[in-house]
Amino acid sequence: MHLAYPAVLSALLFCTGLYGVLARRNAILVLMSVELMLNAVNLNLVAFDVWLSKTAEETLHSGQALTLFTIAIAAAEIGIGLAIVLAVHRNRGTADIDKLRDTAEPHDPHGPDSDGSGGDARTAGPADEAQKAEATA
Numbered sequence: 001m002h003l004a005y006p007a008v009l010s011a012l013l014f015c016t017g018l019y020g021v022l023a024r025r026n027a028i029l030v031l032m033s034v035e036l037m038l039n040a041v042n043l044n045l046v047a048f049d050v051w052l053s054k055t056a057e058e059t060l061h062s063g064q065a066l067t068l069f070t071i072a073i074a075a076a077e078i079g080i081g082l083a084i085v086l087a088v089h090r091n092r093g094t095a096d097i098d099k100l101r102d103t104a105e106p107h108d109p110h111g112p113d114s115d116g117s118g119g120d121a122r123t124a125g126p127a128d129e130a131q132k133a134e135a136t137a
Contacts, residue, residue: 006047013040027085027095031078038074042067 013036020033049063089095 003047003051006043010040010043010047013037013043025096025098027088027097027100028082030097031081031085034081035074035078038070042070045070 017033017035017037017040020036021030024030024033045063045067049061049067052063053059053061085095088100092100094100
C-alpha cells in the first residue's frame with residue numbers, strides 16, 4: 001500500500017476534526033473533534049513508521065511508540081475534559097461554549113456601581129441596605 005492513502009485519510013480526518021472544533025458550540029462535541037484530530041495524528045505516525053521501517057530497515061518502531069503515548073494523553077485529556085464539562089453543566093445548566101466564555105460570576109445589575117455614580121456601598125441608603133439583606137436571605 002502506498003503512503004498516500006493513509007496520509008490522505010489522515011488529512012481528511014484532521015480537517016473534519018478541525019471543522020468540528022471551529023464550528024461546534026457544544027463542549028462535548030468539541031472534545032470529540034479533538035479526539036478525531038489526535039486519531040489522525042496517530043494514523044500518520046503509524047503510516048510513516050511503517051514506511052520508514054521498510055526503507056531504512058529500522059526495527060525501533062518509534063512512530064508506534066509515540067502513538068501509544070498519544071493514546072494515553074488523549075485518554076487523560078478526555079477524562080479531565082469531560083469532568084470539567086460535567087461540573088460546568090451542573091453549575092451553569094449548559095454546555096454551550098458561547099455562553100461559557102465569561103467564567104467570572106455574573107455582574108449584579110443591582111450592585112453599588114449600577115447607577116454609574118461611582119459611589120460605594122457605604123453611601124447606600126436604608127432602602128438599598130434592606131434590598132441587599134433581602135437578596136442575601
